[in-house]
Amino acid sequence: MTLLKTLSPRSLAAPESGIVELVNYARGREGLIPLWVGEGDLPTPAFISQAAETSLRAGETFYTWQRGIPALREALARFYQRRFAKTLSSDNFYVTGSGMQAIKLSIEAITAPGDAMIYLSPAWPNFAASAAISGVQPVAVPLQFEDGRWQLDLDRLESAITPKTRALFINTPSNPTGWTATRDDLKAILQLARKHDLWIMADEIYALYHYSGGRAPSFLDVMQDDDRILFVNSFSKNWSMTGWRVGWIVAPPEAGQVLENLIQYSTSGVAQFMQAGAVSALDQGDDFVDANIAKAALSRDLLCDALIATNRVETLKPDGAIYAFLKIDGVTDSRAAALDIVDRTGVGLAPGTAFGEGGSLFLRACFLRDPTQIKVAADRLAGYIAGL
Numbered sequence: 339m340t341l342l343k344t345l346s347p348r349s350l351a352a353p354e355s356g357i358v359e360l361v362n363y364a365r366g367r368e369g370l371i372p373l374w375v376g377e378g379d380l381p382t383p384a385f386i387s388q389a390a391e392t393s394l395r396a397g398e399t400f401y402t403w404q405r406g407i408p409a410l411r412e413a414l415a416r417f418y419q420r421r422f423a424k425t426l427s428s429d430n431f432y433v434t435g436s437g438m439q440a441i442k443l444s445i446e447a448i449t450a451p452g453d454a455m456i457y458l459s460p461a462w463p464n465f466a467a468s469a470a471i472s473g474v475q476p477v478a479v480p481l482q483f484e485d486g487r488w489q490l491d492l493d494r495l496e497s498a499i500t501p502k503t504r505a506l507f508i509n510t511p512s513n514p515t516g517w518t519a520t521r522d523d524l525k526a527i528l529q530l531a532r533k534h535d536l537w538i539m540a541d542e543i544y545a546l547y548h549y550s551g552g553r554a555p556s557f558l559d560v561m562q563d564d565d566r567i568l569f570v571n572s573f574s575k576n577w578s579m580t581g582w583r584v585g586w587i588v589a590p591p592e593a594g595q596v597l598e599n600l601i602q603y604s605t606s607g608v609a610q611f612m613q614a615g616a617v618s619a620l621d622q623g624d625d626f627v628d629a630n631i632a633k634a635a636l637s638r639d640l641l642c643d644a645l646i647a648t649n650r651v652e653t654l655k656p657d658g659a660i661y662a663f664l665k666i667d668g669v670t671d672s673r674a675a676a677l678d679i680v681d682r683t684g685v686g687l688a689p690g691t692a693f694g695e696g697g698s699l700f701l702r703a704c705f706l707r708d709p710t711q712i713k714v715a716a717d718r719l720a721g722y723i724a725g726l
Contacts, residue, residue, distance in 0.1 A: 348470070348471050348473060349471065351470065351471075352467055352470075352471055353463070353467055355463060355464075355692065356463065356673065356688070356689055356691050356692025356693075357374060357375060357463070357688045357689075357692045359692075360374050360676050360677070360680065360686060360687075360688060360689065361374055361375060361686070363677065363680070364680045364681075364686055367680075367684065369684045370680075370684050370685075370686060371684060371685050371686065371707075371711055371714065371715045371718070372686040373685060373686055373687055373688075373703040373704045373705070373707070373715060374676075374686040374687055374688045374702075374703075374704070375688070375704065376462075376513060376574075376575065376580075376660060376661070376704050376706075377574065377575070377578075377580040377704070377706070378575075378578055378630060378633075378634075378660075378704075378706035378707060379706070379707040379708055379711065380578045380630075381578060382577065382578050382579050382581075382582070382615075383577070383578065383623070383626050385618055385622050385623070386577060386579065386615045386616075386618050386619045386622075386623065387615060388618075389614050389615045389617065389618035390611045390612055390614055390615030390618075391611075392614070393610060393611035393614035393615075394611040398610040398611050398614065399609070399610070399611065400610070401606070401607065402607050402608075402609070402610040402613070403607065404598045404601045404602050404606065404607045405431075405432050405433065405594065405597070405598050405601070406431060406432060406433025406586070406607075406608065406613060407433075407610055407613045407614075407617075408428065409613075409614075409617050410431075410433055410613045410614075410616055410617050410620075411428035411429075411431040411433070412428045413616075413617045413620040413621055414426075414428070414431040414586060414588075414620065415427065415428050415430070415431065416620065416621070417620045418558075418588075420624075421545075421546065421553060422545075422553070422556060422558050422559075424558045426588065427591065429591040429594060430588050430589060430590070430591060431586055431587070431588060432586060432587040432589060432594070432597045432598070432601065433584065433585075433586050433607075433608050433613060433616075434584075434585045434586060434587060434601065434605075434608070435583050435584070435585070435604075435605040435608050436572060436574075436583040436584065436585045437541075437543055437570060437571060437572025437574060437585035438464055438468070438572075438585070439583075439585060439604065439605065440570035440571065440572070440585040440586060440587045441464070441465055441468055441539070441541070441570050442468050442472075442604075443587065443597065443600045443601065443604065444539050444568045444570055444587060445468060445469055445472050445474060445539075446472060446600055447568070447593065447596055447597060447600060448504060448505050448537045448539070448566075448568065449469075449472065449474045449504045449505060450473075450474075450504075451472070451473030451474065452473065452474075452475075452502065453474050453475070453502055453503075453504040453505075454474065454475040454476075454477050454500065454502040454503045454504065455469050455474055455475070455476055455477065455503070455504060455505045455506070455507055455539075456477045456478075456479055456495070456498050456499065456503060456505075456506050456507065457476060457477070457478060457479070457506070457507040457508075457509075458478075458479055458480075458481055458490065458495075458507075458508065458509065458512065458517075459478035459479065459480045459481065459693070459694045459695040459696050459697070460480075460481070460514055460515055460663070460690065460693035460694055460695070460696045460697030460700070461478070461509065461512070461513070461514075461693055461694055462509065462513045462514065462693065463692055463693060463694060465507055465509075465541075466478070466694060469507075474504075475502070477498055477503070478694055478695040478696075479491075479494055479495050479498045480494075480695050480696040481512075481515060481517055481696065483665075483696065485654075486652050486653050486654040487654050488512070488515040488516070488517035489517070490517070490519070490523060492523075492526050492527075492530070495527070495530065496530055496534075499530070499534050499536070503534065503536060504536065504537060505536055505537035505538065505539055506527065506530070506531055506536055506537070506538050506539070507539045507541065508527060508538060508539070508540055508541065508557075509541040509542075509543075510523075510524075510540075510541075510542065510544075510554065510555075510658070511544040511545070511547060511548060511554050511656070511657065511658025511659040512544075512658070512659060513543075513544065513659055513661060514659075514661045514663045514688070514690075514693050514697065514700070514702040515656070515659075515661075515663050516656020516657055516658055516659045516661060516662075516663060517656075517657070517658075518548065518554050518555075518656075518657040518658035518659075519554075519555060520555060521555040521559060521560060523555075524555055524556070524557055524559070524560050525560050528557065528560055528561060528565060531565075531566070532565070536566075537566045537567070537568065538557065538565075538566065538567045538568070539567075539568050539570060540556075540557045540567055540568070540569045540570070541569075541570050541571075542554070542556055542557075542569060542571060543570075543571050543572050543574070543575060544575065544658055544659040544660065545658075546576060546627060546631060547575070547631055547634055547658055547659055547660055548657070548658045549635050549638065549655070549656070549657060549658065550657060554657075554658050557569070566590075568587055568588070568589050568593075569587065569588035569589075570585065570586075570587055571585060571586050571587075571588070572584070572585040572586075573585065573616055573619055575630075575660065575706070576619075576623070576627045576630065577619040577623050577626065577627065578626075578630070579615075579616075579619065582612055582615070582616075584608055584612055584613070584616050630706065633706070633707075633708070633709065634660050634705060634706045636709045637705040637706070637707055637708075637709045637712040638655055638656065638660075638662065638705050639655065640705075640709055640712050640713050640716055641662055641703060641705050641712050641715070641716045642654075642655045642662055644713075644716035644717065644719075644720050645662070645664060645716060645719060645720060645723070647720070648720050648723045648724065650666060650667040650668070650723045650724075650726070651664050651665065651666055651667070651723065652664075652665040652666075652667070653665060660704055660705060660706040661702050661703065661704055661705070662702070662703045662705060663690070663697075663700050663701075663702050664687075664700060664701045664702075664703065665699050665700050666701065666723055666726070667726070668726045669699065669701070669726075670699065671691075672689040672690040672691050672697075672698060672699060672700060672701050673689040673691045673692075675689070675701060676688065676689040676701060679701075679719070679722055682722060683718040683719060683721070683722050684718065685703075685715045685718050685719055687701045687702060687703050688701065688702040688703075688704075689701060689702075690702065703715075703719075
């Protein structure tokens with residue numbers, strides 16, 4: 339205890355992840371179906387791993403470009419041209435040690451201690467915790483939940499802006515709710531940012547997981563060249579690379595030296611052989627990504643249909659992302675429910691208490707898994723709900 343008293347107050351205030359708590363509680367149990375974290379059930383495909391292995395065996399193990407190897411930044415530019423119909427220079431891209439680091443460095447780049455950043459809640463908890471550790475006040479603006487669907491109240495968003503507000507953090511499609519901003523929503527949010535002289539940090543990691551056809555709307559579709567937007571993203575979800583910890587930032591080239599400096603003083607760059615794998619993911623991985631999206635769509639329908647059929651679950655199929663966010667009749671403590679569910683059914687869910695304001699009555703299930711396994715999980719959960 340004496341040692342802890344000497345640590346910084348900000349580090350002591352960092353919360354334990356409510357998701358990780360459940361994972362640690364039940365990890366490794368026989369027959370477990372782990373739907374609690376945001377990853378699929380497939381390992382990284384061989385064409386990606388082999389590219390990394392080839393680079394490693396070639397001796398590409400030295401210090402490398404802080405901003406990312408040129409081949410990867412050029413591959414990212416091709417990816418955005420192909421998937422977003424957006425022409426960007428390789429100078430717009432900065433490779434980071436995970437999407438989480440992309441968020442952390444972006445917070446550091448656009449805020450100072452004492453500033454405030456607004457985000458939409460319920461939300462993946464890492465953004466708010468990371469902002470607080472940086473001395474920035476995270477301000478939650480809850481989405482509205484009506485008739486099983488989440489909606490954004492733009493007036494409520496604007497009313498949260500104060501003189502201390504420096505930026506808006508917008509995650510769409512959303513983790514955990516699946517809320518997906520329309521093009522008009524993005525225009526309105528961007529207009530607010532312009533009006534109040536704010537940055538936008540756009541987390542579009544789930545942009546390709548959009549179930550109405552094509553990718554989700556992006557700020558890239560509505561922004562002007564002089565708009566102040568940082569995009570944070572990751573290789574984790576699209577290419578089954580969660581354990582690789584490689585991400586990227588899309589930013590104006592004018593910010594390049596600042597971002598390079600922040601990378602230098604945190605990780606000093608991502609290993610070159612890992613970046614070689616990421617190049618292969620971008621250039622050869624479209625079919626794999628499309629198959630992942632198709633699997634997610636099928637598993638989403640299996641899970642949501644089965645749970646809605648119980649007449650005890652309030653939700654609709656999410657428009658985007660890879661999660662069902664479930665409100666079960668009679669559940670008032672989602673943490674206790676998640677512990678009970680994994681004990682009694684072997685299905686691991688994330689408690690809504692982990693996702694902040696507006697999430698406490700919900701449970702999150704990641705459906706980016708084999709539909710056969712999702713069917714088993716859905717049957718187990720339906721049986722549990724019937725017994726409540």
